[in-house]
């Protein structure tokens with residue numbers, strides 16, 4: 050499918066984003082960048098500050114590249130209301146959760162949101178591998194729940210997977226697709242199976258690269274160079290895993306493996322060891338590579 054021409058028709062005005070980690074902050078930024086009023090919600094002040102910093106850093110990069118003026122950056126950030134109170138989502142017509150990739154946590158957030166927003170509001174989950182159906186049953190209105198899976202870095206990657214359950218209302222799919230097009234994104238629709246389309250294909254490959262590294266078959270640099278310069282990928286698999294976050298990657302693989310029992314998705318043991326040791330990739334400053342600062346792209 051070709052990239053879409055931005056359709057500026059806006060189906061909603063006020064958008065909620067719950068969870069301002071790597072993905073949530075990027076998602077809040079895109080909505081604000083496209084003129085939406087955003088309510089950005091985190092569990093505590095520290096999380097809120099981290100989300101604010103992430104957005105300031107990301108938009109600051111756009112300023113330094115001449116893609117945004119300082120005034121536009123301030124306006125963009127000014128469109129985001131930062132809060133720790135979930136009730137502040139009550140007037141949002143569309144609320145997206147991007148909290149930690151754990152079913153009970155996502156169910157709790159979606160369940161609480163279901164009791165806060167209007168009955169016709171749409172609730173979306175950014176899960177990358179959990180069951181959207183199971184998440185949706187936490188609300189009184191599962192037909193209004195949909196998976197909306199952005200890719201990292203969310204402000205850059207054009208694709209968004211829209212995941213329908215057997216009860217998602219067709220009008221919800223239409224409105225969400227329209228919302229994504231208004232951001233200049235390319236929505237594709239698929240059913241509710243762990244990993245959806247892209248992660249099912251991608252993570253077998255990433256996991257294989259980790260096994261290759263774990264088995265000392267080749268250096269991290271050579272594994273990455275093979276795919277960058279041999280196959281034209283923008284990043285090698287180990288650098289990409291550091292970008293995704295090794296904890297997130299582990300959770301995705303583990304969930305896909307438990308659901309599909311495909312050996313390709315059985316997480317390479319070293320991945321779990323890295324996560325347990327707190328080596329989570331860019332966000333912790335160290336993963337397969339070491340970074341000068343958390344979230345920096347400078348490899349030491």
Ligand code: 3HC
Pocket residue numbers: 107110111114116177199200201202203204205206248251283284289293297
């Ligand atoms: N946040 C925001 N913007 C970023 C960014 C970040 N983390 N990293 C790069 N950018 C922006 C830059 O500002 C620049 O914007 P501009 O064109 O408007 O000036 C643009 O992206 C290109 O950046 P650079 O020129 O500095 O760097 P590259 O050309 O090397 O691109 C990359 C960096 C976009 C990360 C590119 O290497 C890439 O596409 N890598 C592959 C990423 C990928 O595969 N993502 C999918 C992961 S799977 C996933 O997310 C699913 C989930 O469920 C885990």
